[in-house]
Amino acid sequence: MAGMEDLYKEIIMDHYRSPRNRGELLSPPATRTEGFNPLCGDEIVVYLIVDDGVLTDIKMTGQGCSISQASASLMSAAVKGKPLSDVRERIDTFKALMTVHEAALDGEASDAVDLRRLGELAALQGVVKFPVRIKCATLAWNTLIQGLEEISPT
Amino acid sequence: MSGYDPALVRADFPLLGRVIHDHPIAYLDSGATSISPASVITAMSHYYENSHANVHRAVYVTAEEATATYEGARRRVGRFIGAPHPDEEVVFTKNATEAFNLFVKSWGASQLRPGDVVVLSEMEHHANIVPWFQLRDQIGIEIRFIPVSDDFRLDLSGLDELLVGAKVVSVTGMSNVLGTINPVRELADRAHAVGAILVVDAAQSVAHSVTNVVEMGADAIMFSAHKMLGPTGLGVLWVRREILSAMPPFLGGGGMIADVTLEGFTAASGVTRFEAGTPPIAEAAGLSAAVDYLEKLGMAAIADHEAQLTGHTLERLATEFAGRVRILGPSTLEKRGGVISLDVEGVHPHDLAQVLDQFGVCVRPGHHCAKPLMRRFGVVATARVSFGPYSTLGDLDALFDGLHHAVGVFG
DSSP states (O other): OOOOHHHHOOHHHHHHHSSSTTOOTTTTTTTTEEEEEETTEEEEEEEEETTTTTEEEEEEEEEEHHHHHHHHHHHHHHHTTHHHHHHHHHHHHHHHHHOOOOSSSSSSSOOOOHHHHHGGGGGGGGGGGGGGGGHHHHHHHHHHHHHHHSSSSS | TEEEEEEEEHTTOGGGGOOOEEEEOOEBTTTTOOOOHHHHHHHHHHHHHHHHOOOOOOOOOHHHHHHHHHHHHHHHHHHTTTOOOOOHHEEEEHHHHHHHHIIIIIIHHOOOTTOEEEEEEEEEOOOHHHHHHHHHHOOOOOEHHHHTTTTSSOOOOTTHTTTTEEEEEEEESTTTTTOOOOOOHHHHHHHHTOOOOOEEETTTTTTSSOHHHHHHOOEEEEEGGGGGGGSOOOOOEEEEHHHHHTTTOOOTTTTSSSEEEEEEEEEEGGGGGOOOOOOOHHHHHHHHHHHHHHHHHHHHHHHHOOOOOOOOHHHHHHSSSTTTEEEOOOSSSBBOOOOOOOOOOOEOOOHHHHHHHHHTTTTEETTTTHHHHHHHHOOEEEEEEETTOOOOOOHHHHHHHHHHHHHHHHH
8 A cells, every 4th residue: 555655755845845946937938838727726837938949947836735846846857958859758758657557556667667767756656656646746747738839839 | 412422323334444544534524425324325225125116107016115215215305304395395316516406497597587686605615606607697697795704704794785686595504615604594584585585505504403494494405415424326405385386397308297299298297397317216215214314313412413523623723733724614613513624834735635544534625616715715725624423532533643743744
């Protein structure tokens, strides 16, 4: 059975207490994208600046539980300053992490996810053991995806 | 109180035997749904094992039994709420939300005209808001809200102005977020004085205090079986006979007709014209058993027991968490029920509920389907503790253990 230590890892609590890249960017030039979780009322605003194919700056505001706030902070640290191709790769890896098949939960992480490539993001791995909380972790990421779509539709 | 032994009551509820994360379950989410005593579950099994047949149709023995069970439940629950004419006034629906939709789409759409005023309150559940908005968008009624004061009560100081042009006042008997018990009788008298009817959302109050529709002065009330120890899938709409007789059918189909030809149909008279299709028969059997159980305990005794637990919780919160926990609701027992919404400084309700789960404690985090009320008090969510007849001081000990732990982790 999953315990709280799987969910509230030290890295997550650190990012919850001291969120990275919190704040606003002047929009424009930054894009401003809002995300909501109607089930629990969590909300987030993601500001992005993309310059010459690189996500040069990201800032976020909003409110929510520790998982949603920490996931947003971890995300911002993972994608800031990265070329968009790297950003998209991070997003794909994160999505894979969140959709790990339940059968794999009790054993090792799914082969589909290379945890070493995730760095600190791997701390979010425990969230999948709490299916109700997955939506908390994905809010910031889905809002980022939406923001990137506005900048350069795929 | 004499004769009320929560430990004995607890033993009647099979689910309370569960152990969650090595703790006995402390079920403190009766405001979302109550759990059922064995007698309710047995009543439903009995129907499936002995009398599983459709109602109102066939003449064989089990079919007669099924009809007697179903119609018996209508009378049983009708008497429980003091309905003068249960057979002609109690309509079974899917839940309280459907009961609201039935009433608004049948009575509202047929009796209200553009410009008519509907008066709700700021503390309503979405079930008593959204159907009225839908009707407004269809026919152009005007909706007004009784405000909620800073002390979590309905602010009736401007009621006279709100009631100008009103045809219906629809309010909750007890808030599912604040625990506030509203002055239903006063609202009935003031609504009737201007020719409006009074509708009461009884979903939260019905399992926790005596309900008498005549003494309330209500013209219609709604509630759900699953919040009164009964099964899911069954709601109740009670409408005063004189008002119900003017209401057109809701859903169309079998069971609600007097006749159908290739040219059209004639609706059945009586309450069955609102009950198209095979109804929830086993659930009705379960509801009868739930009402039997509640009456055996005594609604006044249940109210006393829950008031004791509520008082104890409010006291402990004040002494152990002063300054850390804000209670969204009255801080004394006066006109409040056993629903306590917590806003814990620095701990998001979802995190709090997650920590409490580790202690076997079940509470509800979220907006409780009352987003206007959440906005009124500047929060996106609360963690809600709510009691049932089976709640004990032991549940509260587990709750407070968990609260202290959560504040330690996140504080």
